[in-house]
Amino acid sequence: MDRNELPLLRWLLTTVALGFLALFLLVPLAVVFTQALRGGVLTYLTAIREPSALSAIGLTLLTAAVAVPSNLAFGVAASWAIAKFEFPGKHLLLTLIDLPFAISPVISGLMFVLLFGSHGLFGPWLAQHGVQVVFAVPGIVLATIFVTFPFVARELVPLMQAQGLEEEEAALALGAGGWQTFWHVTLPNVRWGLLYGVVLCTARAMGEFGAVSVVSGHIRGLTNTIPLHVEVLYNEYNFTAAFAVASLLALLALITLAAKKLVIWRSGRDAGAGAPTRG
Amino acid sequence: MSIEVRSISKRFGSFAALSDVSLEIPSGGLAALLGPSGSGKTTLLRVIAGLEMPDSGAVLLDGTDATVRSVRERQVGFVFQHYALFRHMNVFDNIAFGLRVRPRPERLPEREIRARVKELVHLVQLDGFADRYPSQLSGGQRQRVALARALAIEPKVLLLDEPFGALDAKVRQELRRWLRRLHDELHVTSVFVTHDQEEALEVADRVVVMNEGRVEQAGTPEEVYERPVNPFVYHFLGYVNLFRGRVKGGRMQIGGTEVEVQGCADVPDGPAIGYARPHDLEVEHQPPAGAALQTEVRHVHAIGPVVRLELLRCDTAETIEAEITKEDYRTLGLRTGETAFVRPRCLRVFN
Amino acid sequence: MLYLSLVVLLPLSALFLRATGSGWHQVWATVTDPRVLAAYRLSFLASLTGALINAVFGLLVAWVLVRYDFPGKPLVDGLVDLPFALPTAVGGIALTTAYASNGWIGKALAAVGIQAAFTPLGIVIALTFIGLPFVVRTVQPVLQDLDAELEEAALTLGASRAQTFFRVILPTLAPAVLTGFALALARALGEYGSVVFISGNMPMKTEIAPLLIMTKLEQFDYAGATAIAAVMLAASFLLLLAINLLQGWAAGVGRRA
Numbered sequence: 001m002d003r004n005e006l007p008l009l010r011w012l013l014t015t016v017a018l019g020f021l022a023l024f025l026l027v028p029l030a031v032v033f034t035q036a037l038r039g040g041v042l043t044y045l046t047a048i049r050e051p052s053a054l055s056a057i058g059l060t061l062l063t064a065a066v067a068v069p070s071n072l073a074f075g076v077a078a079s080w081a082i083a084k085f086e087f088p089g090k091h092l093l094l095t096l097i098d099l100p101f102a103i104s105p106v107i108s109g110l111m112f113v114l115l116f117g118s119h120g121l122f123g124p125w126l127a128q129h130g131v132q133v134v135f136a137v138p139g140i141v142l143a144t145i146f147v148t149f150p151f152v153a154r155e156l157v158p159l160m161q162a163q164g165l166e167e168e169e170a171a172l173a174l175g176a177g178g179w180q181t182f183w184h185v186t187l188p189n190v191r192w193g194l195l196y197g198v199v200l201c202t203a204r205a206m207g208e209f210g211a212v213s214v215v216s217g218h219i220r221g222l223t224n225t226i227p228l229h230v231e232v233l234y235n236e237y238n239f240t241a242a243f244a245v246a247s248l249l250a251l252l253a254l255i256t257l258a259a260k261k262l263v264i265w266r267s268g269r270d271a272g273a274g275a276p277t278r279g
Numbered sequence: 280m281s282i283e284v285r286s287i288s289k290r291f292g293s294f295a296a297l298s299d300v301s302l303e304i305p306s307g308g309l310a311a312l313l314g315p316s317g318s319g320k321t322t323l324l325r326v327i328a329g330l331e332m333p334d335s336g337a338v339l340l341d342g343t344d345a346t347v348r349s350v351r352e353r354q355v356g357f358v359f360q361h362y363a364l365f366r367h368m369n370v371f372d373n374i375a376f377g378l379r380v381r382p383r384p385e386r387l388p389e390r391e392i393r394a395r396v397k398e399l400v401h402l403v404q405l406d407g408f409a410d411r412y413p414s415q416l417s418g419g420q421r422q423r424v425a426l427a428r429a430l431a432i433e434p435k436v437l438l439l440d441e442p443f444g445a446l447d448a449k450v451r452q453e454l455r456r457w458l459r460r461l462h463d464e465l466h467v468t469s470v471f472v473t474h475d476q477e478e479a480l481e482v483a484d485r486v487v488v489m490n491e492g493r494v495e496q497a498g499t500p501e502e503v504y505e506r507p508v509n510p511f512v513y514h515f516l517g518y519v520n521l522f523r524g525r526v527k528g529g530r531m532q533i534g535g536t537e538v539e540v541q542g543c544a545d546v547p548d549g550p551a552i553g554y555a556r557p558h559d560l561e562v563e564h565q566p567p568a569g570a571a572l573q574t575e576v577r578h579v580h581a582i583g584p585v586v587r588l589e590l591l592r593c594d595t596a597e598t599i600e601a602e603i604t605k606e607d608y609r610t611l612g613l614r615t616g617e618t619a620f621v622r623p624r625c626l627r628v629f630n
Numbered sequence: 631m632l633y634l635s636l637v638v639l640l641p642l643s644a645l646f647l648r649a650t651g652s653g654w655h656q657v658w659a660t661v662t663d664p665r666v667l668a669a670y671r672l673s674f675l676a677s678l679t680g681a682l683i684n685a686v687f688g689l690l691v692a693w694v695l696v697r698y699d700f701p702g703k704p705l706v707d708g709l710v711d712l713p714f715a716l717p718t719a720v721g722g723i724a725l726t727t728a729y730a731s732n733g734w735i736g737k738a739l740a741a742v743g744i745q746a747a748f749t750p751l752g753i754v755i756a757l758t759f760i761g762l763p764f765v766v767r768t769v770q771p772v773l774q775d776l777d778a779e780l781e782e783a784a785l786t787l788g789a790s791r792a793q794t795f796f797r798v799i800l801p802t803l804a805p806a807v808l809t810g811f812a813l814a815l816a817r818a819l820g821e822y823g824s825v826v827f828i829s830g831n832m833p834m835k836t837e838i839a840p841l842l843i844m845t846k847l848e849q850f851d852y853a854g855a856t857a858i859a860a861v862m863l864a865a866s867f868l869l870l871l872a873i874n875l876l877q878g879w880a881a882g883v884g885r886r887a
Contacts, residue, residue, distance in 0.1 A: 010698055017694040018706070020687045024759050025712050027735065028724035035727060095870075102870040104820025105718075106840040107859045110847065119852060200715075207717025210822035210840065214847060227719040227823070234723050234827065243727075246720040253715040257708050330782055350785045357786040363779035367801040377787035380797070432787055 032250045035243035047244035056229035056245070059137065063225060064205040067144045071201055075152025076194070080186065083160030084168065097153050100146055109214025112143050135217030140225060143211040148204045155197035159190045192267035199259045207249050280341045280435035280468050281306040282327060287336035289322055296322040297333070298492040304485065306341075307466045309459070311473055311483035313515070319492040320472045321440055327470065328438050329353045340436065356429030356467075358439040362421045364413040370424050371409040374399055377432035399427040402461075419450040430465070439471035443478065455482050476516045480504060488512045510629050513554050520560065520599050522553040522626060531626055534572050534594050546628045553626030557602035562588065563620040564611045571620040574599060576613055581605075590619055660857040665833050666842060670861070673839040676750060677818035680757030685811040688765025689803070695766070696773045714763045718823025725756050726827040748830030753838065756824045761814030768810035772803055772880075805880030812876055816869045820862070 037044055047053060078097065082090060100108060114120045116133035126133060133139045167189065171181040187194070209227040216223040224232065226249060233242035282304040289297040297319045304310045312320035325331040327338055329350040337346045345353055365373050378392045387395070400409050403423040413421055422442060429437060442458070443451040459482050462469055473479050479486050480500040487497040488511075496508045507513040524533035526546050531553050563571065577598070578589035586608040588601045599621060603611075613619055660666060694700075695707055713721065729736045729746035739746050746752045776799065784794040822840040829836040837845075839862055846855040 013690060014694050014698050014700055017687070017691045018700070021691060021706060021709070023735075024762055025709050027728050028716075028721055028759065029712065031724040031728045031734070032720060035724075095874075098870065102816055102820075102866045104822065104840050104859075104862060104866070106822045106843050107820065107863060110843060110855055110859050113847065114852070114856065117852075203715055203717075207720070209717060209719040209722075213822070214844065227717050230719050230723065231827075239727070242723060246723060249717045249720050253712060253717070253720075256715040257711055260711060261704070261708050328786060330786070350782075351788050351790070354788075355786060357783065359779045359783060361777075361779065363777065363783040365780065365783075365798055365801075367804075376784070376789070376797070380784075380787065380789040380793045428783075428787065 029250065032243055032247050035239060036247040038243075039240045043240060044244045044247075047241035048248070050241070052224070053229060053241075053245055056224045056226050057248070059140070059223070060206050060225045062137070063141050063144045064202050066141050067148055067205045068198060068201050070145060071148055072152050072194075072198060074149070075156060075197060075201075076187075078153050079156035079160050080182070082157055083163075084165060094157070097150050097157075100149050105147060105208065105210025106214055108147055109143055109211040112139060112146070112211075112215050116142075134215055136223060139215040140212050140223060143215045144205050144208055147208050147211045148201045151201040151204060152194070152197035155193045155200070156190055159193040160186070163189055192263045196260060196263040199256055203252055203256045206252060281339075282436060282468060282470065283339040283342075284323070284327065285337045285339065287323070287326055287333045287338070289319075289326060289331060289333050295492050297326070300336070300489075300492070300494055302487060302494060302497060304468060304470060306468050308485055309462045309469045309471075309483050310485040310487060311471055311479035312487050312489060313473055313476060313479040314489035314495075315474060315515070317491070318489040320474075320489050322492075323489070324438050324440055324470060324472050327436070328355045328357050330357070354432065354434050354436070356432060356434030356437045358422075358425045358429050358437070358442055360441040360444055362413075362425040364421055364424055364428075366413050369410050369412050370400070370405060370416070371396055373413070373424055374428045374431050376428065395431065399431055402430075403427045417450075418446045419454060422446065422454060426461075430467075434467065437467045437469040439469065441472050441474070443475075444473075451478075458482060480516070488515060490515075507627070508629075510554070513627065513629075518557050518600055520555045520557065520601075520623070521597075522555065522623065523595075524551065524553060525549065526551045526628060531628065533623075534570075534592075551628045553623070553628055555623040555626050557587065557600045558585075559624050560599070560601040561622045561624060562590075562601050562603055562607070562611065562613075563622075564613055564617070566620055567622065569622075571622045572599075574619050574621050576615050576617050576619050579608075579613065579615055581608065588613070588619070590621060593618075656853060657857040657860070660854045661861055665837070666839075666858055668834045669837050669839045669842045669858075672750065672753070672837065673819060676753045676757055676838070677815055677821075679754045680761050680818050681811050681815040683754075683758045684761045684765045684814045685807055688762065688810060688814075689769055689807055692766045692769035692773055696770060710766050711763050713760045718760070718821070719827075721759060722756065722824045722827040725759060725824065726752070729755060729828065747828055748832070748836060750836060752828040752830075753825050753836060756828050757818040757821060760821055760824050761818050764814040764817065765807060765810030768813070769803060769806045772806040776802060805876065809873065809876045809880055812869060812873045816866065816873065819865065819869070 048057075078093065081087070082093065113134050116122050116126060116139060118127060118134075120134070122133075131138075133142065167185050168181050171185045172178075176184070206225075207227055208225075209231070212225055213228060213231070216225070216228055226245060230242050230246045230249075233239075233245065282302075284300060284302040287297050287300045288295070300319070300323060302323075312323060314320045322331060326333050329338075329345070329348060329352075333346070337344055339345060340353065365376065368376070375392055375396045378387060378395065381387075396409075400406055403426060405420060405423055405427070408416065408420065413424070416424065426439075426442075439458075443454050446454065455478060458471075471483070480503075483500065485497065486500050486503045488495045488503055490511050496503050496512045498506075503512060504516050507516065513519055522531070522533045524531050525548075526532075527548050529546070531551065533553065561567075561571075573593045574590035575593060576588060577591050580587040580589075584605065585602045586605055588603065590599045590601060591597075592599060601621060611619075691710065695703065695710075700706075726747055727733050729739070729752055731737065731740050731745065731747070733747070736746055744751070746755060780798055780802070781794055784798045789797065820840060821838075822844070825838055826841055826844075829838060829841070831837050831841055839858060843855045843858050843862075846852075846858070
């Protein structure tokens with residue numbers, strides 16, 4: 001007896017589900033690319049190579065280049081500590097790591113303005129030393145670090161926890177030092193999760209909008225990242241250019257999705273080391 | 280309700296789970312489907328239940344063809360190997376489930392359902408546990424809930440898939456006896472699947488030995504144990520001692536001895552293999568009158584009601600296992616390393 | 631540990647110091663201003679609607695992905711994560727363009743007299759978009775691990791397919807659906823980039839709370855912005871707590887002791 005539904009019901013459910021997905025996923029994706037290429041390939045390339053666009057790309061890359069490695073280092077250290085040790089405040093640490101996820105990006109940006117803005121906690125001190133954080137590049141970088149903070153850790157913690165301590169203990173028993181164990185045993189086991197965490201972190205660092213919007217001051221050519229530049233172009237009704245620049249980020253998103261598939265496939269192949277299950 | 284299965288075949292891809300299986304179980308009987316993993320016993324059970332559709336053949340329930348009837352229509356109670364209890368419902372609601380999902384016209388009033396469930400809870404000796412959730416029960420308790428749940432719908436047939444497989448040895452024994460008693464009380468035609476021959480022989484009144492999708496033998500426990508039709512059945516139901524020798528005129532020569540061959544007198548003369556159970560061997564400390572096999576005692580297992588002797592044949596260096604009563608053992612006074620003389624009382628030979 | 635404090639704790643404390651520094655009366659006045667209340671109400675209702683839509687359709691999508699086969703399934707499965715991977719601004723302008731009265735979908739809706747962009751409906755659509763992966767991804771593994779024997783048991787006991795779904799399968803999936811719902815809700819409440827373009831930002835009508843914060847900041851009304859933010863933060867914490875509890879409950883129910 002086939003325990004499944006009638007074929008008609010199956011077909012109906014599948015169609016509705018796919019229709020829903022097409023409406024909400026395919027349409028926006030299609031819009032980005034069709035609008036971007038509306039004026040032809042030449043217009044597309046011009047929009048991307050325009051000076052303010054280029055500086056936006058540059059700033060975005062710079063931000064990512066700072067945010068990702070520092071969050072990577074922290075993420076690895078934190079997940080290692082959480083997975084392998086018991087210490088007071090462990091749960092607090094976990095909650096704190098999840099924090100940037102729970103807070104609206106605008107509020108995140110607001111916090112930095114309150115800290116480093118001219119009326120903020122450190123405002124006077126910064127002004128004294130001639131350092132500009134908010135409405136300047138450092139502010140953008142800091143806000144991005146905050147917002148992308150959890151990504152690496154969240155990928156690694158469940159992975160490392162699932163793997164337990166046995167392999168590390170075996171290595172230590174065989175005489176390996178702490179650092180050697182970490183480098184040769186712990187890290188290779190989580191390499192796919194790590195890779196995916198880095199990919200997510202990078203994508204989010206480059207695409208962050210809300211938090212950066214608050215902190216940046218929107219000074220064209222100076223403190224605009226790619227998403228902010230897209231906003232500027234859109235608000236000027238320069239749709240084709242806006243979508244052209246946006247398509248870069250859309251491509252990055254698709255690469256992220258492909259990376260996830262790759263990671264699941266490879267880590268599944270590496271004999272059940274626990275594939276990342278987070279979206 | 281009687282069950283009859285005619286020429287059932289079922290394949291999964293290229294794997295033949297059942298090949299031309301035919302079987303009859305009389306109404307009120309308690310049958311065991313016994314066999315190793317992959318023998319097809321669970322598949323057969325599921326075909327009877329309607330959870331699998333056979334590729335060919337027929338399933339008859341009470342004489343009528345039920346092959347195309349859906350699971351719901353067959354009114355079979357099924358107890359799964361891992362119980363399949365609904366984790367989000369307590370014991371009471373699990374047992375009541377079958378009664379509550381009946382179509383409105385057939386459904387009993389809630390009050391009656393409650394009464395019936397209470398009876399069943401009492402029947403399976405889980406009074407006081409009705410409020411508990413499956414995660415709060417032991418394996419044996421869960422098994423009893425699964426049974427009560429299946430019985431609630433008053434099935435004509437009760438099917439159990441390795442019901443005691445996941446339980447501790449002691450719990451298993453208790454539940455076996457309990458199932459037997461329950462069956463005697465309720466007289467529901469029951470079929471259970473097991474790979475444990477001891478369980479099958481102890482509980483069932485009919486044993487069906489299966490192997491590689493085929494029925495090797497079906498009969499009473501005594502029949503399959505004492506009169507197995509082929510080496511597989513013989514091997515599966517207990518320890519086997521093999522003796523190689525020659526048959527001549529209804530008697531077999533092994534080593535220097537001559538033993539009578541049991542069963543078919545039409546065993547042709549020539550080389551043959553004789554089968555004997557451990558308890559069919561006579562063991563002596565002194566050379567007996569008449570020929571016997573000389574062996575060396577390798578190991579004595581004297582714990583329990585019978586004593587098991589591991590003996591090494593001096594002529595062929597084959598190991599024989601013999602079982603003798605504690606009394607005989609004390610009388611014989613055998614110890615490891617000593618010589619013992621063995622004579623099979625009778626041998627079984629297969630063509 | 632030091633890194634953690636610098637990156638997380640410091641900004642947080644700044645926020646609260648500021649908020650309380652303004653004096654409770656002023657905070658209360660800000661928070662109860664009609665425009666602010668309208669923004670809260672809109673944010674909450676729109677997020678709730680979007681999360682509910684995702685709860686229902688996310689369950690459906692997860693069901694279809696796990697149980698049925700169709701050409702291109704792996705591709706579709708991968709695409710479900712798009713709202714999570716796509717920068718919010720990109721999603722925002724794409725949705726606005728599609729649902730504007732001259733957009734692909736906007737046109738079709740206009741023909742039936744429905745306006746999507748620059749209305750609360752548009753906000754709900756954007757919030758549904760960004761919450762889409764959450765329910766699907768929390769339900770999928772649970773559905774995959776669902777024991778086939780449970781459904782077979784229900785069948786042998788006489789349940790119809792519909793009864794099996796509602797009495798056996800759905801209760802087992804409930805914790806996961808709820809968790810996904812809460813996650814989608816939390817995400818939607820704080821969402822800015824996807825919504826700010828399609829909403830039109832009309833005060834009292836289509837102005838969401840995060841935008842209001844932004845507006846106040848641009849006017850240098852730090853006290854006001856902080857007050858609104860503090861309330862939202864409190865709500866986020868409560869939601870985060872609820873999610874953690876839900877996840878703990880889900881793990882407990884699923885355990886086979």
